[in-house]
């Protein structure tokens with residue numbers, strides 16, 4: 213499998229979101245409900261229904277003109293979407309769904325690529341409810357399932373309810389965009405449950421803003437180095453599967469506010485016996 217060479221489009225200042233920070237808050241100050249009201253009172257609502265592209269454009273307009281939102285935005289989306297179209301994952305897991313922007317963008321790409329299910333796990337039930345409503349408006353209910361819970365709770369629920377077992381046991385792609393210190397533990401949980409295999413691609417957001425050294429260390433380590441890390445780990449820690457061989461690279465891109473950031477794109481290229 214060959215990954216698309218990762219190059220970010222230059223940032224278009226005319227499309228910049230408003231600053232996230234308003235009176236010391238970055239989200240959860242009512243802006244998500246305001247977005248829902250904005251979308252459902254949109255004069256062109258009939259053109260948004262069943263049209264993921266138009267819904268994403270309307271969310272972008274809200275964030276450009278009313279209040280900033282912590283979505284991946286168009287520029288990072290232009291890096292991840294081709295990976296989906298190229299790798300054609302049957303199932304994809306997202307950790308950190310917020311109001312559903314990436315679930316609509318990437319879930320639509322997965323559907324176009326012939327994929328079956330996009331699972332989006334979101335800890336905040338209110339954000340998850342907004343996401344579910346927008347996914348429904350986008351006409352993506354058959355593809356995108358929103359799960360309320362932490363990343364670890366969502367992974368375990370999907371595993372033990374049978375959604376990620378049998379022929380769907382390996383995830384084609386995992387998108388990490390939630391609690392930064394949980395990326396490594398949640399990846400290792402997926403590894404340990406057998407959800408990561410030789411076709412899986414991992415995409416991790418915010419590798420510069422704020423950065424995630426433990427995650428970068430794990431996905432860039434050799435099998436020998438990972439076995440050493442596992443041997444040195446405290447007994448209570450989730451150990452993952454050090455036998456998974458990864459090829460990983462950093463791709464510079466931009467937040468929708470225009471700030472420079474990076475995605476870590478990691479391909480599982482084999483499993484050592």
Ligand SMILES: C[S@@+](CC[C@H](N)C(=O)[O-])C[C@H]1O[C@@H](n2cnc3c(N)ncnc32)[C@H](O)[C@@H]1O
Pocket residue numbers: 282283284285307308309310311312313314315333334335336339361362363364389390391394
């Ligand atoms: C940056 S936002 C995700 C943006 C979304 N992926 C998009 O681009 O549209 C991060 C989200 O992770 C959620 N979150 C925080 N900790 C979490 C956890 N442990 N498990 C799952 N979600 C979490 C937050 O509530 C927030 O909605």
